[in-house]
Structure formats: C-alpha cells, structure tokens
Amino acid sequence: MIPASFDYVRPQSLEDALARLGEHGDDARVLAGGHSLLPVMKARLADPAVLVDIAGIEGLSGISESEGGIRIGAMTTHAEIEASGLVQEKCRSLAEAAGAIGDLQVRNRGTLGGSLAHADPAADYPAAVLAAEAEITVAGADGERVVGADDFFTGTFETALGAGEILTSVRISAPAARGGSAYLKAAQKASGFAVCGVAARLALDADGAVESIRVGVTGVAATAYRATSVEEALTGSAPSAESIRKAAAGAGEGVDALDDFYAGADFRRHLAGVYAARAIGKAWIRASGK
Amino acid sequence: MEINIGINGESRTFDVEPRTLLVHLLRDDAGLTGTHVACETSICGACTVLVDGKAVKSCTVLAAQAQGCEVTTIEGLADGDQLHPLQEQFWEKHGLQCGFCTPGMILTANQLIASNADPTDEEIRHGIEGNICRCTGYQNIVDAISAAAAQMRD
Incomplete structure (x- = not known):
C-alpha cells in the first residue's frame, strides 16, 4: 500500500512551515512522526496534495521544566x-499513557503533537491531557494561542486546531505537594488502541481530603471526555477504596458510548467505571505515599 | 526528489518519488531484500529496521523522512563472516521456523538489548510486542534474544 502522489516540503523554520500551510490551504497537511497520517494516506482515506514535514524545525522537540511543571515539544516521541x-x-x-501506545517501534516514531492533532477517539493521550489540564500551544499566521485541553478535542478526529495552524507544545502545571496521577487502559487486543482508557490526577490537602481531581476518559465515546460527576463526588472529602469505587461507577453513566464488534456500548460504559476506580485508586495511593 | 541516506555504513543517494516508503527504497532501490513487507499497516513488524539506532517500521516511514539518517538493515548486522550474536543465537536456539519475521525480530531485539543489557523474559516479550511471528514460535525467539544478551555481556 502506497499513498497517492503528493509534494513534500521540509521547512527549516516555523515561519516557513506556516507560510507553506497558508500557501496551500486545505490541500496541505502537517507531517510529524507520520504514524497516524501515513496509515490514513496509505488507505486513501486522506490524499493531501502537499505534506509539510516539521521534523526539520529546531525547538519543536524536547522536554523541559517550566514554572514547576513541564513543557513538551510537539515533536517529542512517545518513547522519549x-x-x-x-x-x-x-x-x-502522561508517561504511562505514552508507554501504553502501540509498540516499541511505534513509540520510537510517533509524536505527542501528531497524536493530539489526529485526535483518534481511542488514542491514549487525550485522557491524560484532559486529566492534567494541559495547555496546548498552537502557532498560526497571526501568532501563538493557547488552548486548554477541555476545549481542544471537539469531535472524532476533530480538534480546535484551525486551518493553517501547527500544534507546537504542551504545558502541564506543577503537581501538588500531595499529588498523584495514573493512567490505565483496557486495550483492543489486536490494535492496542484503548477500548477504555482512564487518566486521573488528584491533589490531597493536609488532612487527606481530595482538594482537586480531574478524570479523563478515552476510547469510550466518540470524543475523549472528563468524568465530571466522578470528580464532583470525590472532591472535598477523604477518599476510601469504597468511596472511589462508588463514585467511579459514574464515569460511564449516561455516556453515548461507541458500539462495535469488539465492545458494545454497555460494556464500554461498564469498563469506564471499572478503570476509573482503578486509575483514581492508583493516583490516590501515589498521592498519599502509601 | 533526491535524498541521501546512510545504509549499513555506506552513504547513498537516491532519486525517489516523495511517496516512496522507506521499505520500498531499501528493497527495490537499494536491493536489500532482507527487510520484509507483510501487513503494510505498521502492525506486524516484519519491515523493522534501525533508523539512527532506533527500531522503526519502515512501511510507515517515508524514504524522504530518513533524509540524513543512518539506516541499519539485517544485511548490515554481521561483521563480515562473523554473525552478530543475535543472528548466532537465533540459529543456535532455533529462534525461527519460516524465517519471515526474523529480520524484524532481530533488529527490534537489537535496540532492546542496547537499552537493557540484561532483559528479563517479560521485558523481552514486552519489547517484541510489535513483531508478529506467524509460526507462533515465540518461546524460542525469547530464548534466542536472552542468550544473545548474555553473549553480548560476556
């Protein structure tokens, strides 16, 4: 399987890349690691006339500390x-979500920015960036703008990225003094994609009560979402295994779940509750240092 | 378009279409047919090669993306007549039946051992998740990788 013909450009600066995108409009697509885009092009589900490879642009890759949190360049690979x-x-x-993607070879090539921009409803990162309240920086012809994770995923394979924009980096805030997070998933056995993946990030106060918690769910619905009812139920009191299990059951309730030959909608909603309980429990144990 | 790629230590120049996949450049243009094509959907791992030392599925990389990189294929692993420890141990432990997945298995294992000189069987199994053996002969493959790691530690 070979993609349809296209022109390939490899700009050396962000300005040049944005200019190329502006020049070709809807006919151009950004190429990052290529592990989402190339399979889609090989299957002829996409046939861009121009690929703008951003691998040659300096500064789009790497992980650094930023105001106590972290900044991760869009071209940073899952393996990194x-x-x-x-x-x-x-x-x-986030590290656990990256490690849960595909296999060794895929993690060596696939990138954070590419995966987020592709917005596969069964990808692992969306749950993690929603739970981490990540800030996603996007560059366009008019400069940079920052999109919160809550506003980024707008539909199946759809994001807040506008025409001609390039996702450049992701920022995650500093963890709380007593904070913890975890990502767990039930993977589709053949593809490795999430049938249900849940990320939880929480902070405890000095008395051990939940000060804040965010829970992201992927693979269950047409778009990754936050389980806000679970977050509300757990905020303000000290959790227990029982209270987590009870609250987490709401993670799939009322969700318009995906339904396919591999997992029916009821099963996916059930998995959301089970994996939310496990992920929150793990994050809680990490936060409380138990 | 013209691209320059190092293949098994030799600098090579090719004139290719932008849509040429690395696996086809290696097989059809460079004549290195040890890299196999099977699923073509980045699932099976038969097309695995090393790009700058990292295992990648060459059916999902454009030749153009490998511009300026050093690619290692199964043909580049042996040192003259001296087989690489992985090749030797796949032979010794009967780590292949039909042999179709073997080049990909060996190159993935190569990166695995480079980053973990003494992997457990569980780590080996996790490491070769992206390589499918259609003969299902995984036990001997794991044994071969483990033995190669031991040989390379000596």
Missing part, C-alpha cells in the same frame, strides 16, 4: 515521554 524522569516525576499518568 515514556522514559523521561521529569515527566514521571511531574505527571506520571
């Missing part, structure tokens, strides 16, 4: 995020 001590320290759920 999985292995990063800084990501493991600041936002373990």
Whole structure:
C-alpha cells in the first residue's frame, strides 16, 4: 500500500512551515512522526496534495521544566515521554499513557503533537491531557494561542486546531505537594488502541481530603471526555477504596458510548467505571505515599 | 526528489518519488531484500529496521523522512563472516521456523538489548510486542534474544 502522489516540503523554520500551510490551504497537511497520517494516506482515506514535514524545525522537540511543571515539544516521541524522569516525576499518568501506545517501534516514531492533532477517539493521550489540564500551544499566521485541553478535542478526529495552524507544545502545571496521577487502559487486543482508557490526577490537602481531581476518559465515546460527576463526588472529602469505587461507577453513566464488534456500548460504559476506580485508586495511593 | 541516506555504513543517494516508503527504497532501490513487507499497516513488524539506532517500521516511514539518517538493515548486522550474536543465537536456539519475521525480530531485539543489557523474559516479550511471528514460535525467539544478551555481556 502506497499513498497517492503528493509534494513534500521540509521547512527549516516555523515561519516557513506556516507560510507553506497558508500557501496551500486545505490541500496541505502537517507531517510529524507520520504514524497516524501515513496509515490514513496509505488507505486513501486522506490524499493531501502537499505534506509539510516539521521534523526539520529546531525547538519543536524536547522536554523541559517550566514554572514547576513541564513543557513538551510537539515533536517529542512517545518513547522519549515514556522514559523521561521529569515527566514521571511531574505527571506520571502522561508517561504511562505514552508507554501504553502501540509498540516499541511505534513509540520510537510517533509524536505527542501528531497524536493530539489526529485526535483518534481511542488514542491514549487525550485522557491524560484532559486529566492534567494541559495547555496546548498552537502557532498560526497571526501568532501563538493557547488552548486548554477541555476545549481542544471537539469531535472524532476533530480538534480546535484551525486551518493553517501547527500544534507546537504542551504545558502541564506543577503537581501538588500531595499529588498523584495514573493512567490505565483496557486495550483492543489486536490494535492496542484503548477500548477504555482512564487518566486521573488528584491533589490531597493536609488532612487527606481530595482538594482537586480531574478524570479523563478515552476510547469510550466518540470524543475523549472528563468524568465530571466522578470528580464532583470525590472532591472535598477523604477518599476510601469504597468511596472511589462508588463514585467511579459514574464515569460511564449516561455516556453515548461507541458500539462495535469488539465492545458494545454497555460494556464500554461498564469498563469506564471499572478503570476509573482503578486509575483514581492508583493516583490516590501515589498521592498519599502509601 | 533526491535524498541521501546512510545504509549499513555506506552513504547513498537516491532519486525517489516523495511517496516512496522507506521499505520500498531499501528493497527495490537499494536491493536489500532482507527487510520484509507483510501487513503494510505498521502492525506486524516484519519491515523493522534501525533508523539512527532506533527500531522503526519502515512501511510507515517515508524514504524522504530518513533524509540524513543512518539506516541499519539485517544485511548490515554481521561483521563480515562473523554473525552478530543475535543472528548466532537465533540459529543456535532455533529462534525461527519460516524465517519471515526474523529480520524484524532481530533488529527490534537489537535496540532492546542496547537499552537493557540484561532483559528479563517479560521485558523481552514486552519489547517484541510489535513483531508478529506467524509460526507462533515465540518461546524460542525469547530464548534466542536472552542468550544473545548474555553473549553480548560476556
């Protein structure tokens, strides 16, 4: 399987890349690691006339500390995020989501920015960036803008990225003094994609009560979402295994779940509750240092 | 378009269409047919090669994306007549039946051992998740990788 013909450009600066996108409009697509875009092009589900490869642009890759949190360049690979001590320290759920993607070879090539921009409803990162309240920086002809994770995923394979824009980096805030996070998923056995993936990031106060918690769910619905009823039920009191299990059951309730040959909608909603309980429980244990 | 790629230590120049996949450049233009094509959907791992030391599925990489990179294929692993420890141990432990997945398995294992000199069987199994053996002969493949790691530690 070979993609349809296209022109390939490899600009050396962000300005040049944005100019190329502006020049070709809807006919152009941004190429990052290519592990979402190339399969789609090989299947002839997309046939852009021009690919703008952003691999040659300096500064789009790498992980650095930023105001106590972390900044991750869009071209940083899943393997780099999985292995990063800084990501493991600041936002373990993101490192776990990266490590849960595909296989070794896919993690060596696939990138954070590419995966987020592709917005596959069964991808792992959406749950993690929703739970981490990540800020996604996007560059366009008129300069940069920052999109909150809550506003980024707008539909199946649809995001807040506008025409001619390039996702450049993702920022995650500093973890709380007593904070913890975790990502767990039930994977489709053949593809490895999430049938249900849940990320939880929480902060405890001095008395052990939940000060704040965010729960992101992927693979269950047409778009990744936050389980806000679960967050509300757990905020303000000290959790227990029982209270987490009870609250987490709401993660799939009322959700218009995906339904396919591999997992029916009822099963997906059930999984959301089970995996929310496990992910929140793990994050809680990490936060409380137990 | 013209691209320059290092293949098994030799600098090469090719004139290719932008849509040429790395696996086809290696097989059809460079004549290195040890890299196999099977699923063509980045699932099976038969097309795995090393790009700058990292295992990648060459059916999902454009040749153009490998511009300026150093690619290692199965043909580049042996040192003259001296087989690489992985090749030797796949032979020794009977780590292949039909042999179709073997080049990909060996190159993935190569990166695995480079980053973890003494992997457990569980780590090996996790590491080769992206390589499918259609003969299902995984046990001997794991044994071969484990033995190669031991040989490389000596």
